[in-house]
Amino acid sequence: MAAAVVCVLVVLLALLAPWITPHDPTAVDPLNAYAPFTGDHPLGTDDLGRDLLSRLMAGARTSLAGPLIVVLAAGTAGTALAVTAAWFGGWFDAAVSRLLDILFAFPGLVLAITVAAIFGAGFTAPVVALSLAFVPMIARVMRAAALRERNLPYIEALRVQGFSGWHICLRHLLPNLAPLLVVQAAIGFGYAMIDLASISFLGLGLQPPASDWGLMIANGQPSILAGFPQQSIEAAVAVVITVVAFTVVAERLAERFGGGVR
């Protein structure tokens, strides 16, 4: 329950950030650098005197949007692939499974970093690369479930009734797989968030003055040496809390719907 509340809060913060940040997240105020925690700056300021709470809130947008796009894209592609493979079976299924196994063996983060290095840092390249990398993870789980589902007698019953494969897949198979897909997406969301934060941390994601959480962790490093670790710590805590909250919700959902957590 608490985890679900945290998820909702984080999402609300991200959505409403432009209207509710106490300060302009990019407003530089050198006289106020490394300000202590006060009512005006509850989480302090960074080396340029920017309000850290405002920056975290603004950064929540890209920090959540990235993983969201990844799980939506990978979930759609992975499920489509999984259901098609399970439905047609035979050599097509064998080929898809083999392909997924090979892709699965290839670390997604490495792929995403490579793509970002080749196509340039930013938001799009890592997100697209990570979406591709997440397809096998989701597709493998969904294929196993789709195969089980497809072999249940009710599917044959529907075929005897004269319904087309399209109808059966769209109106029966997919809705029955939906709970598992939601669980997979919620788990994937946590992984994608960490991966994208890592890419930002490496400087291959969003660039300053954006306040993506991964980027904030990286940019806070010089300040740590100066004795002011708050920026890196606060951004890291934001990542950890969000990832844990989404993962806990995913596991609750899995228990509820009996979906397999890998």
Add this chain to the structure above:
Amino acid sequence: MLLEVRDLRKVFKGRFVAVDGVSFSVPTGGSLAVVGESGSGKTTCARIITGLEKATSGTVTIEGERRASTVQMVFQDPYQSLDRRQTVTSCLTEVLAHHTTLDRAGRAARSAELLNLVGLDERHGPALPRALSGGQRQRVAIARALAADPKLLVLDEAVAALDVSIQAQILNLLVDARAATGVAYLFITHDLSVVQHVCEDVVVMHRGRVVESGTVAEVLSAPSDPYTRKLIGSVPRPGWVPTREVNRVC
């Protein structure tokens, strides 16, 4: 004849002969039982007739064109043959939308009628399968099959998974439904004792072949094949006419 099965043969994996030259027929509105022990090829025949499996050789002809709506099937397992996410009403209206030209109101009315026919009522309409007992689920499966207005209903061990008292209810329901709709039955079972209640004719299958056929009365009272005799002997039940052999033992 409504259904004509001629020299049906099914070989699995190129060597295992599950059905070996089976022929039988079901007249329009008739009711044929297919009896035989486990593994005798009954389900395989049913799956070929309903188009779920291809025959290795032989023919299945059904009067008129071969449309799905002409043949419907009720499966053995009432717990798994319904979509667990679909309410009873939605299950029936889906079939009606596919097989009839009824409008929304017409479909609702017809599904209420079908529920009545199988001994359920409107209260069960919004229920999901998990809220229903095995017997109730099988009633839904029968209503769903009848929704397509089929000429032939294949029932593969349709009561085998149910308690004996529920079995009797479903068998009665089947008798009533046939009287009300004129649908023909291909009633598959390994249990000879349920046959006489529902069917007029019977074929006995053994190892993929038909070893005996005739009316139910003939076959039960004067079985000609030793396998049939064994089958009858193995299911002594109340209402059975004791054979002389049994009397002599007493």
